Amino acid sequence: VGPCKQVLKDSNLRPEQIDEVVLVGGSTRIPKVRALVEGLFQRKPHIDLNPDEVVALGAAVQANILSGRSEATQDMLLLDVTPLSLGIEVAGGVTDKIILRNSTIPASATQHYTTQVEGQTNVAIHVLQGERELAKDCRSLARFDLKGVPPMPAGMPRIEVKFLIDANGILHVTAREQRSGKEAEIEVQPSYGLTDEQVEGMILDSFDQAEEDFRQRQLIEARNEAQTILAALEKGKNSPAWDELLRDDQQRIQELERVLRETEKLDDYADIRKAIDALNQGTMRLAELMMDTAVATALKGKNMDDASLGKGPQSSHPIAKADFE
Structure with missing residues (x-):
């Protein structure tokens, strides 16, 4: 039922x-x-x-x-669908579904991502199949690397991942960094080696574990967000804008930072979310000062993007869901 x-x-x-x-x-x-x-x-x-x-x-x-239909079958149409969702692993080991289960074949879908590491030049793409929220619980189909991404600040690269299932059921995955044009691709046959019973079992497992999977996903995504805001705060504390804050404001931000660092180690999503919101609110003034500094620097003819980032890390890193359309 x-x-x-x-x-x-x-x-x-x-x-x-x-x-x-x-x-x-x-x-x-x-x-x-x-x-x-x-x-x-x-x-x-x-x-x-x-x-x-x-x-x-x-x-x-x-x-x-x-073979050309007859009067008995002239109004019939047989549609093939993909039995399980297809997606990739993103930061924190979470599964991001790109083509959903029961999509009519042929099917195509695109998602955009970015990086979480400063100067990242290599992006690992892990293709997954299944309905679970975490990559470790899904079926691994393929892995490949998008290499040669120009080193940029974290969050700057625009990585487009496109999934295409052709009429023969072959999955074509393409990853492209839009700013530089660097591209990599792979072909996979998702249904190879899977029986109907295994497909049904994977779907039923996703039903049985849905609540716990969702809780784990929420926790991982909250921790990812906490790490992002903490990294941004470290940059802010090293900027001239930090010295413009009142001493009381600096101490209040440092206390909120301490609370978030301690809370993110816990397994309580609500507490982590509360600490993130508190630090976000507490650093509003710092963010405004940093923006003013950036604008002033640009008006002086100094482009912040011209700063040398070096070659950046060569090893593979996970990617994060992009915030842009």
Whole structure:
């Protein structure tokens, strides 16, 4: 019953909008199963198909469609869908889904990302399949590197990741840094080596673990955000704007920083979120002064982006979901 409800949800349909429910073989012979189906869809299921013939019947219909159709199949359309979501691993080991489960094939989707490390020149792309929120719980399909990214401040690179599933079910993944034009790609066959039972098991696991997975994802994303704001604060404390703050303001910010550093080690999302918001609010004045300093520097003809960043780290680093469209 659970998967049936999920299918209705995925297709944005109500039970009364379904014309007919067909039960074939296996557990569908059990009277209790038939009663549950009838209760869910509010109609008696169709149970007259012979399980030994049903696959052959379906193959015959598809063969007729592919060979030019007949009067019996002229209004039929067979659509193939991807059985599991496809995405990549982002900062903190979280799965970011790019093509969702049950998307009609061929399918295409694009997401944008950026970096979390200063001067990062190499980006590792980890392609995943599954419905779980964390990369470690999904099926790993492929890994490849986007190399030669010009060293830039964290958050500056614009990395476009495009997923394309062609009519043959082959997944093409392309990663491109838009500012420099550097590009890398790979091809994968997502369904290779997966049985129907394994696909169903992965979907059911995602239902069973949904609450805990969501809690873990929230916690990881909050910690990522905490690390980002703490890194930004370190830059701010080394800028001339920090010296323009009153001593009391500096001490208050340092106390809020201490609280966030201690709180991010805990497993309480709400407390981490509260500490992040407090530090964000407490550094508003510092941010304004830093902006004023940056504007003044630009007006003097000094471009902050001209500062040498060196070659930057050569090793692979995770990427983060971009904030831009």
